[in-house]
Amino acid sequence: MSTDAKRLSLSNEVKKITTIVGGGKPPFSEGGRAKDAIIDGPSDVVVDAKGNQYIAAFLSNRVFKIDPQGMLTVVAGTGERATSGDGGPATQAALNGPSALALDGDVLYIAEQLADRIRRIDEKGIITTYAGSGRSLITKAGRHEVVKEGMKATDADLEQPAGLAVSGGALYFTEFAGNRVRRINPDGVISHIAGTGERVSNGDGGKATNAGLQGPTGIAIDSKGRIYVSEVFGHHVRRIDTKGMISTFAGGGKASPSDGKRARSVELRWPHGLVPDNHDNIYIAAFPSNKVFRVEKGGIIRTVAGTGEGGPAKAGNATAIVPWRS
Numbered sequence: 001m002s003t004d005a006k007r008l009s010l011s012n013e014v015k016k017i018t019t020i021v022g023g024g025k026p027p028f029s030e031g032g033r034a035k036d037a038i039i040d041g042p043s044d045v046v047v048d049a050k051g052n053q054y055i056a057a058f059l060s061n062r063v064f065k066i067d068p069q070g071m072l073t074v075v076a077g078t079g080e081r082a083t084s085g086d087g088g089p090a091t092q093a094a095l096n097g098p099s100a101l102a103l104d105g106d107v108l109y110i111a112e113q114l115a116d117r118i119r120r121i122d123e124k125g126i127i128t129t130y131a132g133s134g135r136s137l138i139t140k141a142g143r144h145e146v147v148k149e150g151m152k153a154t155d156a157d158l159e160q161p162a163g164l165a166v167s168g169g170a171l172y173f174t175e176f177a178g179n180r181v182r183r184i185n186p187d188g189v190i191s192h193i194a195g196t197g198e199r200v201s202n203g204d205g206g207k208a209t210n211a212g213l214q215g216p217t218g219i220a221i222d223s224k225g226r227i228y229v230s231e232v233f234g235h236h237v238r239r240i241d242t243k244g245m246i247s248t249f250a251g252g253g254k255a256s257p258s259d260g261k262r263a264r265s266v267e268l269r270w271p272h273g274l275v276p277d278n279h280d281n282i283y284i285a286a287f288p289s290n291k292v293f294r295v296e297k298g299g300i301i302r303t304v305a306g307t308g309e310g311g312p313a314k315a316g317n318a319t320a321i322v323p324w325r326s
Contacts, residue, residue: 017305019035020034020035020053020066020070021034021035021037021039021042021053021055021064021066021072032071032072033070033071033072034064034066034070034071034072035070037064037072039055039057039060039064040057040059040060041057041058041059041060042055042056042057042058043056043057043058043098043099043100044056044099044100044101044164044273045101046101046102046103046108047103048103048106050068051067051068052065052066052067052068053065053066054075054101054103054108055101056098056099056100056101056110056111057077057098058097058098058099058113060077060079061077061078061079061080061081061094061095061096061097061098062074062076062077062078062079062095062098063075063076063077063090063095063098063101063108063110074091075090075091075108075121075125076090076091076093076095076098076108076110076119076121076127077090077091077093077094077095077098078091078092078093078094080094081094081095081096081097081114082094082095082096083095083096083112083115083117083134085127086127086128086129087126087127087128088126088127089125089126089127090119090121090125090126090127091125093119093127095110095112095115095119096112096113096114096115097112097113097114097115098110098111098112098113099111099112099113099161099162099163100113100161100162100163100164100173101164102164102165102166102171103166104166104169104171105123106122106123107120107121107122107123108120108121109121109130109164109166109171111161111162111163111164111173112132112161113160113161113162113176114160115132115134116132116133116134116135116157116158116159116160116161117129117130117131117132117134117158117161118130118131118132118153118158118161118164118171118173118184129154130153130154130171130184131153131154131156131158131161131171131173131184131190132153132154132156132157132158132161133154133155133156133157133158135157149190149191149192150189150191151189151190152188152189152190153184153188153189153190154188156190158175158178159175159176159177159178159180160175160176160177160178161173161174161175161176162174162175162176162216162217162218163216163217163218163219163229163230163274164219165219165220165221165227167221167225168225169185169186170183170184170185170186171183171184172184172193172219172221172227173219174216174217174218174219174229175195175216176215176216176217176232178195178197179195179196179197179198179199179212179213179214179215179216180192180194180195180196180197180213180216181193181194181195181208181213181216181219181227181229181240192209193208193209193227193240193244194208194209194211194213194216194227194229194238194240194246195208195209195211195212195213195216196209196210196211196212198212199212199213199214199215199233200212200214200234201213201214201231201234201236201238201252203246204246204247204248205245205246205247206245206246207244207245207246208238208240208244208245208246209244211238211246213229213231213234213238214231214232214233214234214236215231215232215233215234216229216230216231216232217230217231217232217271217272217273218230218271218272218273218274218284218285219274220274220275220276220282221276222276222280222282223276223280224242224280225242226239226240226241226242227239227240228240228249228274228276228282229274230271230272230273230274230284231251231271232270232271232272232287234251235251235252235267235268235269235270235271236248236249236250236251236252236268236271237249237250237251237263237268237271237274237282237284237295248264249263249264249282249295250263250264250266250268250271250282250284250293250295250301251263251264251266251267251268251271252264252267252268253265253266253267254267255267259301259302259303260300260302261300261301262299262300262301263295263299263300263301264299266301268284268286268289268293269286269287269288269289270286270287270288270289271284271285271286271287272284272285272286272287273285279297280297281294281295281296281297282294282295283295283304289306290306290307291303291305291306291307292304292305292306
């Protein structure tokens with residue numbers, strides 16, 4: 001998720017919600033209206049400076065683009081669940097579980113979660129592997145190997161990259177199975193910035209590299225360079241400051257996440273996607289809660305979308321929306 005392309009330009013009140021893609025009937029037809037299309041397993045969205053919207057479809061093994069006129073095209077993936085096509089057009093390449101996207105100018109990054117890779121599409125639409133050897137760090141004994149520092153990202157073993165963010169020319173990503181956060185510098189060298197690999201939530205007040213994370217998925221970076229990470233299994237959102245110290249930003253409490261409460265006092269169930277707005281408020285998508293929350297700069301949490309009930313979404317007030325739940 002790019003700090004520029006994915007930062008929301010929203011006021012403090014999100015009032016209306018509409019469907020921009022999905023809800024149609026099969027078969028899939030490229031070049032038609034996005035509202036008439038079937039999107040199987042949408043998992044992330046980024047928007048470029050021209051207003052094009054890119055959608056990672058985890059189950060479809062594709063990345064789609066919706067132009068400002070609402071027309072849908074494929075920008076990556078054949079639909080086959082595989083990893084292939086490096087050095088050629090992204091539309092002829094296979095993807096294996098694309099879970100997240102990030103934009104850096106006209107360059108698009110794709111987290112290929114089930115292939116333990118990150119792919120890169122350049123300005124000409126050519127796809128390459130940007131990170132990941134295709135091997136997982138998990139050993140046969142179920143232990144996690146020590147992350148090696150200072151190596152090329154393409155030689156590194158990854159464990160299910162699940163969230164992406166770009167800041168200062170560097171690519172940050174979470175490893176869902178590896179319980180870590182890592183960074184790829186502009187020179188292509190990979191480093192480790194959070195998580196020990198152990199699946200546990202601990203370490204608040206200390207260095208992020210010594211802290212445990214439980215299923216980190218979403219990642220966002222605010223205008224001050226602070227990094228936010230959602231822990232699906234830890235039911236927290238953690239924050240890493242510019243000195244590398246980690247703390248709990250939201251979740252971990254027992255109170256119901258209702259408006260006006262402190263974000264650290266509430267119970268968050270499976271927080272997933274994260275995005276900052278242009279005021280550094282942080283929006284949190286909570287998957288089984290069927291809600292989207294906003295944590296304001298003062299640490300207060302509010303509901304901005306969803307009623308908590310499952311069902312088909314319809315246009316209307318965002319807090320009155322019933323999101324789809326299979």
